Amino acid sequence: MSSDIFKSIDHARTADAVVLQIERLILESVLRPGDRLPGERDLAQQLDVSRPILREALKELELRGLVHSRHGGGTFVADIVGQIFAPALVQLIGRHRRATEDYLEYRRAMEGMTAELAARRATAADRAQLSALVDTMREAHGRADFAEEAELDVELHDAVGEAAHNIVLLHTLRSCYRLLADGVFYNRALIYGVPGARDTLLDQHCAIAQAVIAGDPDRARKTAQDHIDFVSKTMEEAERVDDWEQIAAMRLKQRRAPKAAKAQAMIANKEAAE
Incomplete structure (x- = not known):
């Protein structure tokens, strides 16, 4: 993932400001489902916020169903596409x-x-x-x-x-x-x-x-x-x-069935006569 999509938060360095930036990246399809966010240290540096603020923001995004964490695997953008239809x-x-x-x-x-x-x-x-x-x-x-x-x-x-x-x-x-x-x-x-x-x-x-x-x-x-x-x-x-094609196949199968049955009957009668 390109490191320049996340911008330093210049003014109010709050969890809400982090949430808004990541939300916009998801909304604008810059971040797509399955994309992995940078590690906590790197992302905090790119956003110029403290790691506790970043953790709070990521927790809020996860509660909203926009990202999900994998134990030991990082944080990923959730698959929210397709949910317009129940x-x-x-x-x-x-x-x-x-x-x-x-x-x-x-x-x-x-x-x-x-x-x-x-x-x-x-x-x-x-x-x-x-x-x-x-x-x-x-x-x-x-x-x-x-x-x-x-x-x-x-x-x-x-x-x-x-x-x-x-x-x-x-x-x-x-x-x-x-x-x-x-x-x-x-x-x-x-x-x-x-x-x-x-x-x-x-x-x-x-x-x-x-x-x-x-x-x-x-x-x-x-x-x-x-x-x-x-x-x-x-x-x-x-x-x-x-x-x-399906109808033709069914017709063929149906028409072959009597012939197959007749052939089997002839074999059975011949064996019985012997």
């Missing part, structure tokens, strides 16, 4: 096809707005992050590494969300991405199995990133919405083909 609602969403349609409709609107804002607000650091992600996606695609491609898919959308610099939008979308990664809405393996889909998805992700990097709000919105439209259409096609 577990009962997540289970309900996963059981009804209508929810997937609504999810894609919601994402189409939100992704378009997010990409447009990102194109308007992206900093040099945001653009560098997107450019690096595109390069990594191309490499993973070249290796046909499905697992890494799926992770980078979410990572790129997440980076666009960060570049939009809207905290509520970022965390709302991130919660949706978590449900997608957990397979609540649909199985991305089905989409990747459609001929040509992986190539198209890569091109679309690159187009979104390039529009944001170029600072073209209209193109960024359009490419983001076109991407969701493609996902929706391809998912429908993939599910239809999957249904066909």
